[in-house]
Structure formats: C-alpha cells, structure tokens
Amino acid sequence: MTMAVFLLKWGLFIVMCIPMFLQLKVTLEGLYVQTILTHHYKSQSRQLAHKYDSSRMKVDHLNVKLGTNTYDPDPFSQIHKGNISGQEHPQKENATLLMLVRNEELEGALESMRSLEDRFNKDYQYDWTFLNDVPFTPGFILATTAMASGKTQYGLIPSEDWDRPDWIEDNKFTKCMNKMKEDDVMYGDSVSYRNMCRFNSGYFFRQELLMDYDYYFRVEPNVGYFCDLPYDPFKVLRERKAKYGFVISLYEYENTIPTLWDAVSEYIVEDNGRDVQMDRNYYGFITDKSQVGRFLPAVESNSDYNLCHFWSNFEVGDLNFFRSEQYLNYFNHLDSKGGFYYERWGDAPVHSIGASLLLKDEEIIHFDQISYCHPPFYSCPTAMYGRLDQRCICDSENEFSIDIRPHSCLMRWWKNGSGKHFIKEG
Ligand SMILES: Nc1nc2c(ncn2[C@@H]2O[C@H](COP(=O)(O)OP(=O)(O)OP(=O)(O)O)[C@@H](O)[C@H]2O)c(=O)[nH]1
Ligand SMILES: [Mg+2]
Secondary structure (H helix, E strand, O other), X not given: OHHHHHHHHHHHHHHHHHHHHHHHHHHHHHHHHHHHHHHHHHHHHHHHHHHOHHHHOOOOOOOOOOOOOOOOOOOOHHHHOOOOOOOOOOOOOOXXXXXXXXXXXXXXXXXXXXXXXXXXXXXXXXXXXXXXXXXXXXXXXXHHHHHOOOOXXXXXOOHHHHOOOOOOXXXXXXXXXXXXXXXXXXXXXXXXXXXXXXXXXXXXXXXXXXXXXXXXXXXXXXXXXOOOOOOOHHHHHHHOOOOXXXXXXXXXXXXXXXXXXXXXXXXXXXXXXXXXXXXXXXXXXXXXXXXXXXXXXXXXXXXXXXXXXXXXXXXXXXXXXXXXXXXXXXXXXXXXXXXXHHOOOOHHHHHHHHHXXXXXXXXXXXXXXXXXXEOXXXXXXXXXXXXXXXXXXXXXXXXXXXXXXXXEOHHHHHHHOOOOHHHHHO
C-alpha cells in the first residue's frame, strides 16, 4: 500500500513536470537557435561590410558629401593635394599665437606647442607671443623658442593690468573669498585665478606686444589638437569678416557668477540699442532655455542667462573687436561692479556674453573641423572621411567627446547662432 502511494505520488510529480521540462527544452533550444542566428547575422553583416571596403574606405573621396559645416569650399583638396603641407610660403594673416602662462608650466606649454606646430603652424610659422605676470626665466624662453617654428616674443604684464585694483575693498573681498571657499566654489579661494580672469576679460588685447596684430589664437598649457587643421582659422575669420571663433561650448558654474547677469542687464538697458542690436545679435544663444532636440539645459539658472558660454581656453579672435569702444564700454561696466573679485567671474562667460551681444550676422564662427582637447573635454569630427583626411587621433563616440552631450551648448548654438549651413540652405 505504502509502495503504491509512493509510486502514485512520484508518477503524478513526473507527469506534472513534463510540461516544465518541455518548456525548458524549448527555451534552451530557442536560446541556442538565437545564439546561432545572432552569430550568423553578425558574421553575415561583417562579411557584407567588408565586401564593400574597397569603395567604402577608398581614399579618393573628393565627391563624398561631408557631414560637417566646413568653411572650405573644397575641403579634401587641401591636405592630400599638398596645398598646405610643403607649400613654402602660404599666405599669412596678421596674427599671433598667444599663450598666457607661468614659468612652472613649461612642460605643459611645450606639449601644447608641439601639438599645434605639428597640426598647423609648421606650415605657416605664425609668431608665438607669451605673456606672464612675472618675468619669464631664460630656461622657459630657450625651450619655447626651440619648439616654435615662428618668431617668439615674451611680454611682462604691467601690475595695473594684472593685480587687484585699489578700489576693491579689502574687507569685503576677503569676506567674499572666504565664503566662496566655504561653499566649495571652483577656484573660489584663489586671488591669482581672479587676476587671470579679469586680465583675460579686459586687458590681454591691450598688451604692447599685441598692438600690431589683428588676430590672436589663444593657447593654454596642456591642451592638444587631435587632427590637422584643414584651413588657416585666421584666414577664415578675415575672409568671412568674422570676429570670434570657438570650438567647445558649455554651461558655466552659476555659483561663480551670481550677479553677472544683473550687471549685463543693466548694461543692456543703459546701452539702449546703441551697440547691442537685438534683432541681429546672438542674444538667443545665451538666453534660450527651451528643449533643443532631446536636450533641456543641463543646469537650471536663476536668471535669464542660460549659462552657455564658449570655452575660452580655445579662442581665435579679432583683437580689434576687443579693442573697440563697444567692447570696452561693456567690459568697463562689468568691471565697475567688482564681480571679478567679490565673486569669481570667468573670462569665458564675459567674452561669450560680450560677443553674443555685440557681434552679429555670422561674426561668430564655430570651428567644427578643429579637434581640440582641454582636459577633460574634447571635440572630434564625427565624419569618418573628415577624420581620415585630417589624420585625426580621437574617438568621436567617447563620453568626453563633448559636441552632442547634455552638458554641451552646441545644440543651442545650432538653433540660435549660426546653424549648420545645410540646414540654412535646405
Ligand atoms: N602668468 C600666469 N598665468 C596664469 C596664472 N594663472 C593662470 N594662468 C594661465 O591662464 C590660463 C588659464 O589658467 P588655467 O589654470 O588653465 O585655468 P582653467 O583653464 O580655467 O582651469 P584648468 O581646468 O585648471 O585648466 C592658462 O594659460 C594658465 O597658464 C598666473 O597666475 N600667472
Ligand atoms: Mg586651463
């Protein structure tokens, strides 16, 4: 009897398990088939891709439509036809490469120089101008001159262009700086960083050594250029009558500029349409907070300013714009508020807002074919042929490749600044 119950129980158990076993078998078979199929499809698509390698990867790609906003009407003709490289005397603009730098940053300065020389300047030999708030050491001068293909010159910044002016109140300044330190504001406790930002905002273009130049290309220590420059950016500025060129655009840390926009708004009201021409300038770029594509602004701001700025560690610009009465009025208004010291206003938002308000009609250029890296971010052309043609060493898909990321303002630029040509022409 016990045996019969035992057999019955097991019999029932086995019968009940049969569908489960069948299901498991089907699933395993399915997985197996799926794996085989995936493998099959992958290898088939790899085969297909390689089947067309010879035409896909062909170097003679003069007729390929570029996925880029190039300023060069015949972009592939330059490098491979040897029009730049090997040209003995390419036409040069009245321009200089410009580096504000400390003696102790020599190695970083040489790294940046080597990269820009290789990628661009060896073919042009533009002058290098170095500026410092203390005299350059003989070692610095020797090494940078050896690295440069062009002439080098070294300027000592006068104290009145660099140091904190006396009308900044001591006690208020110390209190503000301590508060910024407490609040962990980036470089919030640094006096020299403030000097540097005010100098770059309002004084670099007044330096004696720059007086005879029209254009400058700002270079910082420890930056890099990942592709050959496909054109002379100075020439692009001149030919297009542009005044300012950038590569990367990001959101500013609002805690460094709590009252900057108040000062700007006051300036706009006082200007009363004299220099700031709202119907032609780039006001939209610095105030648009709408969704662009799938991107809302990465940070919320407490003013109309959306915090977008051109990352000014790279700049190619027209010195005459900065020396103009219009820019000086703008700068003087901001400077009189003391925010470079009581807060920690950076030259990036100051340049960017100034350029966006005062420039117009495509006078600002996005150099999308210049691949530039200031750690941690970099730009890298997305078009494969562009990368090949410019001998790029960069990965356009990496998360630090900044162009189309939530914390990039480039999409806002395309919408409000100079959009991609094909969008405008389409
Ligand atoms: N001569 C001189 N140059 C300075 C001083 N502080 C900064 N600089 C230069 O000013 C430029 C900007 O300074 P950085 O320290 O790179 O500032 P940043 O790019 O905002 O910050 P990082 O992310 O640290 O690079 C660089 O070219 C520096 O070499 C200074 O006290 N004296
Ligand atoms: Mg830097």
